[in-house]
Amino acid sequence: MPSERAMKTGSACPPPPGPGKLRLYSQRFCPYAQRTRLFLAAKGIEHETINVNLKEKPEWFFEKTPIAKVPVLEKDGKIVYESLVCNEYLDGIYPDKCITPSDPLEKARQSMVLALWDAKVVDFYYKLVTAKEDERPALTKQFVDGLQYIENALTQPFFSGDKAGALDYNLWPFFERLCMLKPIGFELSVDQFPKLTAWVERMMQLPEVKACYFPPELHVQFGKTMMSGSPDYDFGLEE
Numbered sequence: 758m759p760s761e762r763a764m765k766t767g768s769a770c771p772p773p774p775g776p777g778k779l780r781l782y783s784q785r786f787c788p789y790a791q792r793t794r795l796f797l798a799a800k801g802i803e804h805e806t807i808n809v810n811l812k813e814k815p816e817w818f819f820e821k822t823p824i825a826k827v828p829v830l831e832k833d834g835k836i837v838y839e840s841l842v843c844n845e846y847l848d849g850i851y852p853d854k855c856i857t858p859s860d861p862l863e864k865a866r867q868s869m870v871l872a873l874w875d876a877k878v879v880d881f882y883y884k885l886v887t888a889k890e891d892e893r894p895a896l897t898k899q900f901v902d903g904l905q906y907i908e909n910a911l912t913q914p915f916f917s918g919d920k921a922g923a924l925d926y927n928l929w930p931f932f933e934r935l936c937m938l939k940p941i942g943f944e945l946s947v948d949q950f951p952k953l954t955a956w957v958e959r960m961m962q963l964p965e966v967k968a969c970y971f972p973p974e975l976h977v978q979f980g981k982t983m984m985s986g987s988p989d990y991d992f993g994l995e996e
């Protein structure tokens with residue numbers, strides 16, 4: 758099994774995956790890469806993973822993707838990047854257990870919720886993690902107001918209906934990381950977010966979520982290394 762350690766500047770480019778084999782370029786703590794890992798796990802797709810050090814990127818990584826962000830998929834000499842694009846591509850080339858909605862209106866609805874997430878929530882999440890104490894109340898309010906749109910968009914039991922689907926997997930990685938906001942006083946409360954808190958419980962029971970899950974301590978500890986300016990992408994791996 759290839760090492761999970763992140764490859765960095767100066768590393769040799771791994772030989773391309775063999776015919777028909779799928780490779781994921783990832784970073785163990787990246788929420789966007791986790792979106793694609795969740796699709797891979799839910800669909801049971803065999804693949805190999807190469808983790809990339811995003812602070813000291815290998816030279817060859819820029820040849821794979823001009824954006825130089827994970828996730829990236831490689832198969833039969835073809836490259837696909839951007840988490841949402843990767844996930845639809847996976848459904849296209851492995852049509853078994855298709856996760857992407859086929860109904861245009863449902864697909865549009867799911868994309869609009871993700872657009873809401875991008876416009877109203879995610880920036881405040883990242884700002885809050887690094888905010889100074891006096892900036893926190895205003896940012897927390899904006900974050901909570903944004904999250905309310907997501908609570909309202911939750912068609913129970915899952916965002917995608919009776920079963921977890923694309924929207925659930927694409928949102929989940931950020932909810933797994935809400936623990937990062939606990940030290941600054943934010944927790945998802947049942948009173949304020951009854952539907953989201955119940956959804957979190959349901960998601961935690963899914964095998965594909967468990968397969969890609971890191972406990973809060975690991976996220977928090979990795980976050981500390983990130984904020985110190987020297988992210989330890991191998992945090993928690995055995996020597």
Ligand SMILES: N[C@@H](CCC(=O)N[C@@H](CS)C(=O)NCC(=O)O)C(=O)O
Pocket residue numbers: 784786787788789790811825826827828838839840841
């Ligand atoms: N819009 C991209 C975002 C991916 C992203 O931001 N990935 C981060 C890691 S969590 C990354 O690769 N950052 C490297 C960089 O910004 O240089 C997607 O959905 O795939």
